[in-house]
Amino acid sequence: MLPAQQTELKTMGLKTYGVGVGTEAVQYSIYKAEIVNDGKLPINFGGIRIEDAPDSEYYTPGMLSFYGKDNGTQFEGFKLTLENPDNFQKILDYLLNKKDKYKLVFDNGKDNVERARVFSGKQNDITYLVLSMVNEKGKKVGYVEAISAKETPLLTSRLSGVFQYYNDYLEYRKNKAANFSYLDFIKETDDRFYKANNNLK
Template structure:
């Protein structure tokens, strides 16, 4: 009996270690990321890229989100009565380099999305909210800077029947071309702000930007105080 209990204990430890070895905490992922850190995700080249004429980023994706979490919060899929809508993550690398400079995580499960957004908002010392544009129950874009891991996070909330799902773009803060390629739609005003900051001081905040004469348009949907 003792031998059997010992064998079961060893087997449990192996399974536990295997499980934890497969799971990836995206909060702890430092960009640029080594491909070895993503080996369990079985990434596939999408055949499509993003970027501009000077810098191109290839896209690699997977829907194996059961191996992912953010700060311990699982990334779940969402099932509805009409279609199966799965959460997906795409990683980007520059000019076919080995490392990955950013990713886009589409979260279709409202519970997972709400918990992760809540985590960003609750940890203000780590994630500095530098942009907040749009309205709840419609579409709301937030940008967080994390100095600890040198990452910019773009978080878009999309509302459907009163519940929000959305996506998170995480970009190494040195990859301005990749960041610019993600600044569309509700994030577009932040791109204008970055252009403004080139002309002014790099210490200028988004609030400084919207206080400039003639920038009343940007104030209409701004939520920063």
């Protein structure tokens, strides 16, 4: 759950890696886990145990990082990088299938290149950014970023690349009704670039 108190995560041995995330006005530091348990750090998402990438003995400790401000007393977001294709697919399926908990609000791109999805947490007001890409072995891998609803500077700083159209939508909807969706945005702007790789129905 976010925000999370740093004291709740003491067993992870988190270490700061400096600022550089956020906006000019609001900066967040990145905190990563130190190597523990001989490099095996138990992590799960939605009850799904995160495992090493195939043929890797070193990846797990660095696959989870947190974003924090105010000297890191609490964390307002995290990034879970998934280089194990099986893990990535399980977590993506979990987010897609738990419709009572997560609403897909943005889906742009292609599976054979990069595909960006944004989920809105219905019960916890957390925004989940999911990027899938194809690795050198032709397998789908990616990451999940979770950001507290009120942390607009943090969210804005993460919306680049294939997520840029979602950022455009958030800017546009500022003077719209609360239920103004990305599909409404596409229809109203009638922009071929927004339509080109949209997968929402």
